[in-house]
Amino acid sequence: MGDRIFRFGQRQVSETDLVRWVVILSLTTCCILISAIAFLHAIPYINYQLFFIPIIYTAYFYPRQGVYVAAGAGVLYQAVGYAYTYPNPAAMLGVTAEAVFFIVTAVIIAYFINKIRSGEALYRTVFEHSQLGIILFTREGFAITETNDKFAAMLNFSPEEILIKKFTSLFFIEREKERFLERIEKFPEVSDFETRLSTAGGDACWVNLSWNRVDDLTVSCTAVNINARKLAEKLNNDNMMKYRQLTENSPTSILIVQNGKIIYANPTFTEFSGYRSPEVIGRELTGFIDPGDLHKFSEFTGRWADRRPATTQAEFRFLRKDSGVRVA
Template sequence: MSKRLVNYGQRQMGEQSEEITEQLKSFMENNADAISIVDLEGKTLQVNSAFEDFFGWKNDEIIGKPFPIIPEFLKESVNELHSQVREGEQKKGFETVRQRKDGQLINVSISLFTIRDNKDEPSALAFVYRDITDQKLAEATLKESEERYRSLVEVSPEAIFVHRNGVIEYMNPMGAKMLGMDSVDDIIGMSVFQFVHPDSLETVKKRIKIMRDDYKAVDLLEQKFIRLDGQEFYGETLGLPIIYKDRPAIQVFCRDITERKKTEEILCKSNMLSAVGQMAAGIAHEIRNPLTTVKGFLQLLRESPDKKDYLEMTVSEVEKIEILANEFLSLAEPEAKVWESIQLTDILDSVIMLAEFQAIINDVEIIKEYKKNFAWVLGEPTQLKQVFTNVVNNAIEAMPKGGKLHIQLKYEGESIVISFIDQGSGISEERIKHLGQPFYSTTEKGTGLGLMVSTKIIHEHKGEIQFSSEVGKGTIVDIILPIDKNSQ
């Protein structure tokens, strides 16, 4: 069939050499693109097999007939095109639509050129068709996506801009408004560094370098900027490298957080004032009680100078004030500690002896459930004594109607557990969660400083304080400390 088509084409185009005929045949039959040759009147002379597959027309149906793949609405413009090509113009890669046998319109790219006879006169036209349906569909999808993205960017409540080498090439309306510009067009071509505060300039340059050289996005970061009128503001920015107009660029998202920063500052000041107020109230309360006692005993000493007991009580109350002051100092500026190997039972005995008087007044019995020289730990003796004293005093205060306070020691792995078990009113589960926090106390008149300092001391000794309680039955305080293996 191919030979018959070539022979038919030769009769229409004029005699060609056998070599040229074979070249034409090979070119058409081995080409993946659809190819057709028509005479100067528009009748089909020859098509290749790719043309048959592409358009659905068989050779016998189309040879010698007017070109059937031209849609009716394009025939007039095609005639003009043929005239231009016959006059010597070349048409390569122009895009249009053609019609298949089933009537379906398809997008094609066409290259069109003239075939000349031995006298160099136009004898036929050759068409090469390439299916670009998928390409056009992809372009339409991309265009739709770009338009949708642009519409979202244009109405975004956040500033979005694109810059290349520090020069702004795109900015949405919110960006212009944030920088104090009346129009987006006014900012295009300006340097991005013009709007960066000197405090943030080096950081911005480093982030740009990462995006430009390493082609990596940068994380969200707070930075300071300057509006066109010189007003400063805080922005939260996120940047990433992109391809913009076929060239590498940087896209930046920016949110004005100036009001948020102001709110945070006001809140911080409010919290600070609240903390200072609570601390002042706590200090006043803690110091007022021993001062009242000191004042009373001093008045008694004035009347009875020989009463030695009054003097001792006065000194005791002054020492309480000193302890309170030391607690505040230890929170603000801890003293240098001298760590040593400590026998816990010695410290506990000392604490119990000092608490006996208060225990007797409150009808509390302190029961020691440990052996002498039972356990050694590494730490600072005075601080541990302070912790145990605080826990014992709290336990006694929790039993105003009397009761028993059991103090136990036991080993658990490489730690030793000191348990203080009272028969007080107990603490609710909700209140236990807050124990150890500043200014939180289990008593109405307490400030929580003692427990807060105690928690801090135990943590510095690489230990823990644990609380368990049942309302109406009592509380257990477990202090866990690592054993000093060198003293075993």
């Protein structure tokens, strides 16, 4: 539940802010009274140090207002100090220096608090809106301490469901988990570690992990979803395997020619030509054509450069390794 809101004219103040300002005013009032008593009884080192309590408290939660509180506390402290030290100029100068020190302290604290909060805001923006999945987990036990929505969505979990899991429990199979544990044990910083994680539905999701240690207790890890690429590679490999099986077992000679040179020949062509496969690969195709057919063959291959080459057929005499001639 959120804080209750109180209205003071046109201004709205949350319950938390109201309580904090009551504490600040109470502390400041107590400091003024204690300082007055300390001046009255000449008790050293107890008056001005007390004012740092409300000043630091205010500057931490409200950096800009902390400077104003320090200035107000300095004026009140000066008024009390002057009342008890007048007409001693040295004592009055000391009171003034202490009051100025209040403001300097508040300005320094406010500056560093603003720098810290700006850094936190930048980190939070990058963390929450990054296109990478980001996970923080403990070095011992691998408990997930923080994750962004991108990583949770990658595995079809909600952020709350991810946070109750151990990072090592997300690996798809035990062998993937063992590979990860071996790698992180040897290398505190790793890039491009491809593995499979388990989705909420129990399916495998290929990811590319990179991690480094934030400190002795925490590891920061990023995850890139490469599932689509891996599936495409598998499909391509399957197609290549089917194509190779088709060409290797085809009763028809099949050649792949690039820039006039043979880069692939199936077993049927090697049997047809009498040459072994290593003797065929890399040779000019024209080296197998009978010299009397070279002109006709040149016209035939000239059509290969057309943007939309038509399917054509022609017969040529091929020279075999045993000096025989075969027509194809």
